[in-house]
Amino acid sequence: MQRLKFLGLALVCALFLSACGEKKLEARVPDPAVIARGQALFTGTCGAYCHKQTPSNTDALFLFDCEWKHGSTDDDIFKVINGGVEGTRMVAFGGAFPEGDKDARALIAYLRSASQCKK
Amino acid sequence: MRQARKWAIGLAGVLFALGLASGARAAATAGLTPSILESPSVVVSPAKEPVGAKAGVTGEMLKAGTTDTSKWLMYGGDYSNFRFSPIKSITPENAKNLKAAWSFPTGTLGQFETSPVIYGGVMYVTTSNSRVMALDAKTGKLLWRYDYTLPADLRVCCGPVNRGVAISGDVVLWVTLDAHMLALDRRTGNVKWNIEIAPFADGFAATSAPLVIGDKAITGIAGGEYGVRGFFDAYDIATGKRLWRHYTVPAAGEPGAETWASDSYKTGGSPTWTTGAYDPETDTLYWTTGNPSPDWNGDLRMGDNLYSNSILAVDPNTGIRKWHFQFTPHDVWDYDGNSHIFLVDTEIGGKPVKAVLQPNRNGFFYALDRTNGKFLYAKQYAEELNWAKGVDENGRPIVDPAAEPQDKPTMRVCPGNMGGLNGAWTASYSPLTKLAYVPSIEGCQHYAKGIVVTVKGIPMLGGMPDPIDVTEGKDHGVLSAVDVATGEVKWRYQDPDPMMGGALSTAGGVVFTSTQDGHALALDATTGKELWRFRMGGSGRGQPVAYEIDGKTYVAVPSGGWVAITALSGGPVNIPEGGQLFVFTIDK
Numbered sequence: 001m002q003r004l005k006f007l008g009l010a011l012v013c014a015l016f017l018s019a020c021g022e023k024k025l026e027a028r029v030p031d032p033a034v035i036a037r038g039q040a041l042f043t044g045t046c047g048a049y050c051h052k053q054t055p056s057n058t059d060a061l062f063l064f065d066c067e068w069k070h071g072s073t074d075d076d077i078f079k080v081i082n083g084g085v086e087g088t089r090m091v092a093f094g095g096a097f098p099e100g101d102k103d104a105r106a107l108i109a110y111l112r113s114a115s116q117c118k119k
Numbered sequence: 120m121r122q123a124r125k126w127a128i129g130l131a132g133v134l135f136a137l138g139l140a141s142g143a144r145a146a147a148t149a150g151l152t153p154s155i156l157e158s159p160s161v162v163v164s165p166a167k168e169p170v171g172a173k174a175g176v177t178g179e180m181l182k183a184g185t186t187d188t189s190k191w192l193m194y195g196g197d198y199s200n201f202r203f204s205p206i207k208s209i210t211p212e213n214a215k216n217l218k219a220a221w222s223f224p225t226g227t228l229g230q231f232e233t234s235p236v237i238y239g240g241v242m243y244v245t246t247s248n249s250r251v252m253a254l255d256a257k258t259g260k261l262l263w264r265y266d267y268t269l270p271a272d273l274r275v276c277c278g279p280v281n282r283g284v285a286i287s288g289d290v291v292l293w294v295t296l297d298a299h300m301l302a303l304d305r306r307t308g309n310v311k312w313n314i315e316i317a318p319f320a321d322g323f324a325a326t327s328a329p330l331v332i333g334d335k336a337i338t339g340i341a342g343g344e345y346g347v348r349g350f351f352d353a354y355d356i357a358t359g360k361r362l363w364r365h366y367t368v369p370a371a372g373e374p375g376a377e378t379w380a381s382d383s384y385k386t387g388g389s390p391t392w393t394t395g396a397y398d399p400e401t402d403t404l405y406w407t408t409g410n411p412s413p414d415w416n417g418d419l420r421m422g423d424n425l426y427s428n429s430i431l432a433v434d435p436n437t438g439i440r441k442w443h444f445q446f447t448p449h450d451v452w453d454y455d456g457n458s459h460i461f462l463v464d465t466e467i468g469g470k471p472v473k474a475v476l477q478p479n480r481n482g483f484f485y486a487l488d489r490t491n492g493k494f495l496y497a498k499q500y501a502e503e504l505n506w507a508k509g510v511d512e513n514g515r516p517i518v519d520p521a522a523e524p525q526d527k528p529t530m531r532v533c534p535g536n537m538g539g540l541n542g543a544w545t546a547s548y549s550p551l552t553k554l555a556y557v558p559s560i561e562g563c564q565h566y567a568k569g570i571v572v573t574v575k576g577i578p579m580l581g582g583m584p585d586p587i588d589v590t591e592g593k594d595h596g597v598l599s600a601v602d603v604a605t606g607e608v609k610w611r612y613q614d615p616d617p618m619m620g621g622a623l624s625t626a627g628g629v630v631f632t633s634t635q636d637g638h639a640l641a642l643d644a645t646t647g648k649e650l651w652r653f654r655m656g657g658s659g660r661g662q663p664v665a666y667e668i669d670g671k672t673y674v675a676v677p678s679g680g681w682v683a684i685t686a687l688s689g690g691p692v693n694i695p696e697g698g699q700l701f702v703f704t705i706d707k
Binding site for chain 1: 276344413415416526567568569570571572573574576577578580581582583584
């Protein structure tokens with residue numbers, strides 16, 4: 001009985017880890033089409049007048065290093081994109097994307113993929 | 120230098136990160152956030168006693184243009200926009216003797232793009248960040264000053280600029296970065312009225328000198344990078360009441376609406392940010408329009424996008440359009456059609472013609488019949504032009520599809536998005552040489568296309584240009600002398616930096632302009648030979664004017680650039696900002 005309990009727990013853990021592993025893999029290797037979509041959004045909306053692709057002396061943050069002023073997780077970045085940052089030029093884009101939140105996630109995927117961070 | 124340039128390309132590529140940053144700076148200089156590190160707070164310093172001539176500026180004076188050399192009464196010098204002075208005292212032989220008479224600071228950062236107005240011995244100068252000053256035109260003494268208080272969150276695409284006042288009766292008329300128009304008493308600087316042209320928070324700004332016709336002041340607006348719906352207006356000079364508005368993007372059901380897919384006209388841009396011209400003989404006002412929005416992705420606005428990148432001929436009494444001509448249909452390069460226009464009576468193909476001419480930002484020099492808008496010719500004046508393979512018999516460009524913005528652009532497309540000649544600085548036409556003098560940028564770009572996200576009041580661009588020639592150090596500047604009868608370039612003056620200072624020609628046979636490395640220049644109007652240069656310091660981005668007082672000749676040249684635009688064009692980014700007006704004279 002004790003052994004069965006242990007086996008059951010092991011199975012749950014294995015399933016859990018497996019799921020986590022898959023999720024991790026997704027985060028590391030996103031769909032190229034999603035990255036391309038994110039890049040197109042960045043080019044069309046973020047890049048020309050605001051966020052540059054090389055470090056520059058502007059009020060808009062450089063987004064391709066490891067420094068995330070408002071939080072570094074995908075969810076943190078998602079919140080900034082959709083909700084904006086008060087007192088800055090970063091307006092809330094929530095609701096304005098052609099494909100809604102999916103586009104915000106695509107932007108994040110592009111930012112991650114184009115990161116010049118060595119970590 | 121290359122390192123500095125690299126840094127600044129990054130900075131500027133942003134242009135406008137800058138735009139709004141400059142807004143914040145404007146606010147600071149305007150005193151909203153006083154700081155010892157910023158320019159002084161707002162100063163409103165009216166004259167204690169009225170200055171200048173008692174008699175007001177009349178319509179006849181405006182029609183006479185620069186023929187009375189004691190006056191320079193409007194942006195273009197005269198209604199035909201020649202920026203030509205009949206002053207003969209400065210010649211190719213004696214121009215080397217030009218010397219500084221006086222100088223005056225603006226106290227502001229950003230491009231100093233003004234074209235001074237001179238009347239009754241008083242010079243009216245506007246500066247970046249919405250200031251206007253009255254100076255003694257002979258000595259440079261400050262007579263009155265009015266600093267406008269700007270909001271902190273301006274929507275300025277291309278720097279905190281202003282290009283000058285208009286004058287009529289006893290007022291000077293002037294527009295501000297938050298899209299207001301003001302009438303100031305020209306003798307004291309006191310405000311007579313102040314009206315909102317359009318809400319700045321929606322993406323509007325105003326930067327150019329109004330044009331006075333009779334009792335009306337005509338003004339356009341900027342906002343083509345913010346997806347506004349463009350227009351130009353006429354206001355009653357006495358009261359500030361709006362008399363008519365001419366939308367440059369048709370609404371549903373109006374002629375031209377079929378040239379906009381779906382409801383894309385609602386954010387169609389087509390701004391009107393430069394000063395027009397006027398033909399008193401036919402009572403016709405000519406005004407130009409800029410790029411459709413979004414700039415670099417036309418997929419959502421399929422069609423020709425009338426009346427973007429066009430010249431419009433309208434009745435100044437009603438604002439009703441007589442005809443239009445579109446230079447760059449369905450523009451996807453940001454080739455605003457707002458550059459300088461001239462109204463010239465000339466011969467083309469052996470026939471006399473009342474022409475309107477434009478060195479366009481797209482690299483072609485256009486001639487149209489100004490009585491009906493009929494296309495006459497378009498000749499390449501830019502050294503490099505490859506976005507189109509020419510124009511057809513109606514003047515429509517034959518576009519190279521490969522030059523359109525791409526997801527991953529590889530084609531080096533010329534001219535770049537700033538021109539050519541850009542509406543931010545002027546050209547000049549001499550009726551004596553029959554040449555148009557056109558300062559321009561020579562540089563090409565990659566045009567990248569992306570997905571448009573529309574949020575009111577933020578830039579609506581759809582892509583971005585990559586100034587590859589700047590990166591590779593290939594960019595430079597020229598001043599081209601174009602024979603208006605044929606469109607052929609007779610000579611070119613070359614400068615290592617893009618030439619983004621305005622032009623003035625004189626009857627003595629001299630052309631004045633300025634360079635981004637901070638020199639005022641005098642060139643031989645017939646040959647282009649350099650005659651004289653003076654190091655002003657700040658980048659030359661303003662419009663020179665000439666006048667005479669007490670028998671002495673003066674030439675005013677503004678100095679002062681903005682690092683962001685300088686960098687995007689490929690100019691020297693290590694020159695500090697800060698406006699300074701220089702006035703030169705010559706001993707007879």
